[in-house]
Amino acid sequence: VMDSPKSRPMEPPLEEPATGPAKSDLRHGPPTQAFLFRERQLGRCHPLAYSRRFCSNLALVQRFQLQSVLDKHNGCVNTVHFTPSGSTLVSGSDDQNIIFWDWNRGKPRFEYVSGHTNNVFQAKVMPCTDESVCVSCAADGQVRVAEIPLGGGTPETRRLFKHQGRAHKLAIEPWSSQMFLSTGEDGRVVQHDLRMPDCVTLMRCGPHEERQWRIYSPWVGLNAVDFCPRNPFQFAVAGDDPYVRICDRRVVSQTGGDNASMHGVVRWLIPRANMMGSITCVKYAEDGQQILGSYSNDNVYLFNTEGVPLEAGGEVVQRYTGHSNYRTVKGVNFYGPNCEYVVSGSDCGRIFMWERDSGDLVQLLKGDEHVVNCLEPHPNLPVMATSGIDDSVKVWAPTGRNRTTLPDATKVMVANRHRMASYTSDSDESAVWRMAASSGDSDVDSEMSEVFYAGSDLDLDMLESVMAGGRVVWRPAESSEEDDESEDEE
Numbered sequence: 001v002m003d004s005p006k007s008r009p010m011e012p013p014l015e016e017p018a019t020g021p022a023k024s025d026l027r028h029g030p031p032t033q034a035f036l037f038r039e040r041q042l043g044r045c046h047p048l049a050y051s052r053r054f055c056s057n058l059a060l061v062q063r064f065q066l067q068s069v070l071d072k073h074n075g076c077v078n079t080v081h082f083t084p085s086g087s088t089l090v091s092g093s094d095d096q097n098i099i100f101w102d103w104n105r106g107k108p109r110f111e112y113v114s115g116h117t118n119n120v121f122q123a124k125v126m127p128c129t130d131e132s133v134c135v136s137c138a139a140d141g142q143v144r145v146a147e148i149p150l151g152g153g154t155p156e157t158r159r160l161f162k163h164q165g166r167a168h169k170l171a172i173e174p175w176s177s178q179m180f181l182s183t184g185e186d187g188r189v190v191q192h193d194l195r196m197p198d199c200v201t202l203m204r205c206g207p208h209e210e211r212q213w214r215i216y217s218p219w220v221g222l223n224a225v226d227f228c229p230r231n232p233f234q235f236a237v238a239g240d241d242p243y244v245r246i247c248d249r250r251v252v253s254q255t256g257g258d259n260a261s262m263h264g265v266v267r268w269l270i271p272r273a274n275m276m277g278s279i280t281c282v283k284y285a286e287d288g289q290q291i292l293g294s295y296s297n298d299n300v301y302l303f304n305t306e307g308v309p310l311e312a313g314g315e316v317v318q319r320y321t322g323h324s325n326y327r328t329v330k331g332v333n334f335y336g337p338n339c340e341y342v343v344s345g346s347d348c349g350r351i352f353m354w355e356r357d358s359g360d361l362v363q364l365l366k367g368d369e370h371v372v373n374c375l376e377p378h379p380n381l382p383v384m385a386t387s388g389i390d391d392s393v394k395v396w397a398p399t400g401r402n403r404t405t406l407p408d409a410t411k412v413m414v415a416n417r418h419r420m421a422s423y424t425s426d427s428d429e430s431a432v433w434r435m436a437a438s439s440g441d442s443d444v445d446s447e448m449s450e451v452f453y454a455g456s457d458l459d460l461d462m463l464e465s466v467m468a469g470g471r472v473v474w475r476p477a478e479s480s481e482e483d484d485e486s487e488d489e490e
Contacts, residue, residue: 052337055382061341061353061363063400064384068106070393072099077387079122080376083131089376089385091393092120092136098146100131103385103395115144115157122170126194128177133194135160135180137167143182145194161190161199168329171225173232181227183237187219189247202252203264208243223329224281228305230288234266236305238279244269244293246305269293269303271316280329285339290317292342294332296325297420300344302356320344320354322361322409324416328373328389335377335384343384345372348416351386351396361413364406367394 039045045053054060075094082089089103098120099111114120118139126133134146134155141163146155163184173179178194187205205220222239233249245265252264269291281294284305294300300320323330323346335341335353341362342354349370353363368388376385384396 051380056336056338056340058355058362059403060382060398061335062403063398064353064363064365064396064404065398065400066365066394067383067397067399068103068395070099070101070103070106070108070395071391072108072111073097073391073393075119075391076389077391077393078119078373080374080385080387080393081122081124082376082378082385083125084127084379085131086379086381088125088131089393089395090123090125090134091387092123092138093391094119095391096120096138098123098134098136101393103383103393106395110152112146112148112155112157114138114146115159116140116142118166121166121168124170124172124180126172126177126180127175133177135170135172135192137163137170137182137184139166141165141167141184141186143167143170143190143192143199160192163188163190165221168223169225171227171235174227174229176232181225181235183222183225183239185221185239187222187239189222189225189235189237189252191249202249203247205237205239205245207241208268224279226282226284226291228284228288229286234288236282236284236291238282238293240278242270242275242277242279242295244279244282244291244303246291267305269305271295271301271319280325281332283333285334286337287339292332292334294325294330294344296330298325300332300342302342318356318359320352320359322413322416323350323352324348324419326420328371330372331374333375333377343375343377345375345386345388346416347371347419348412349388350412351375361406361409363404364409364412365396365404 040050070091073091073093073095077091077093079092080089088109089101090098091101092098092114096114096116096119097111098114100109101107102109114123114136116136116138120136120138123134123136125131126135130150132148132150134148135143136146137143142159143161143163144157144159146157148155161182163182163186165185167182167184169183171181180192182190182192189202189205191200191202193199205222206218207220220240222237224238226236228234234246235249236244236246238244246267246269247264248266249264251266277298278296279293280296283292285291289304289306291303291305292300293303301316302318304315304317320342323344325347327347330345332342332344334356335343340356342356344352345367346352349366349368349372351363351365351367351372352361354361367386368390370389372386372388374387378384382398385393386396387393
């Protein structure tokens with residue numbers, strides 16, 4: 001009772017002491033665990049401030065290891081989501097079931113049939129509902145809601161809307177128990193209000209005026225949507241072109257028109273001019289001033305969202321490299337109470353964690369036998385849940401005795417760069433990158449032994465220079481008649 005927050009006035013966050021060795025701890029770098037613990041025991045640090053500073057400590061991040069495996073689905077797990085309280089983890093899968101997990105004990109609380117007729121892509125619990133309302137979207141284009149009886153029983157599900165094509169993502173209005181958005185391959189951004197009988201199509205994204213080459217479709221399919229945490233009127237969408245669109249619900253058009261691509265868009269963000277490709281995920285930082293964009297067959301970019309003019313472009317704050325993103329719709333997320341780290345999945349089945357400010361890789365974990373797609377940090381604890389092609393959910397926690405070392409990080413990143421380069425040039429006859437066909441996820445060393453450049457072994461030092469940002473101009477080797485005959489046979 002004497003140590004409870006109610007028994008004493010609210011104390012300010014952790015401040016630098018006036019004297020003593022602890023002063024140098026904050027001046028020359030992040031506080032150590034011992035320093036944080038001492039300040040907490042002396043009453044100089046509020047428990048909430050202590051928890052926030054402790055969770056973001058690099059020593060904990062580098063001690064992440066597999067804590068438990070939640071295995072009950074019969075298909076790829078395409079979504080993981082912690083409830084706002086953090087006590088329950090929700091997952092959805094290709095088996096069209098949604099499971100509520102007691103993740104700490106590693107056991108399911110209950111599961112229900114979602115009502116979808118195809119793979120479930122996302123499932124989220126609405127805030128302030130005592131975990132009794134769950135919304136979901138799937139490859140069948142449907143957006144559905146399930147009302148879960150508090151006393152137990154079979155949940156009742158109903159359809160709210162059906163997109164043309166697959167519906168990929170949902171975004172819940174911050175701390176709203178009724179409002180959320182859905183996006184799909186039809187380019188629509190649909191606003192749902194559970195209190196209303198009908199939903200509203202806010203906008204339908206068309207190509208940017210400089211990208212009218214998309215004549216085969218007047219709309220841009222959307223893969224991602226996210227609300228700004230500090231401004232409920234602002235949200236971001238992204239999809240089958242390289243632009244992150246920052247939109248405002250107060251100026252968005254509900255009727256479309258000839259220039260539907262501009263309706264509601266207040267900012268366009270793109271890493272560089274004339275860039276090609278698509279975006280698989282966007283995620284706002286906690287302060288709402290920066291946003292992440294994960295580009296297919298490219299890197300993860302961090303943009304500033306404040307002070308950017310309406311015209312195409314944007315200030316790239318940081319770039320995160322080393323992972324591979326070309327096979328599936330990869331997720332990206334922040335980790336830490338103040339978004340100190342960036343986490344992403346990869347086609348190599350690993351989890352990449354970078355420092356947000358420096359872009360340095362600080363953690364590399366084997367998260368799936370094939371591909372890691374989803375990453376969900378716990379709202380309060382230093383815990384993270386991931387999923388991918390495997391039919392299980394993996395929970396990670398900083399329980400390692402020693403810090404993780406990254407001896408194979410360079411080889412993994414080089415192999416990933418090669419994967420994306422070979423994918424890009426797969427249809428080009430003069431492609432200079434080739435990779436021998438292999439099944440499954442082979443060892444990195446054997447994988448590197450199968451990398452060739454025009455029939456010759458690649459120089460690992462040269463590839464490392466590519467990973468470091470150096471530019472190497474590759475020229476296709478002269479082909480002989482024997483080589484042409486062997487390629488015809490293959």
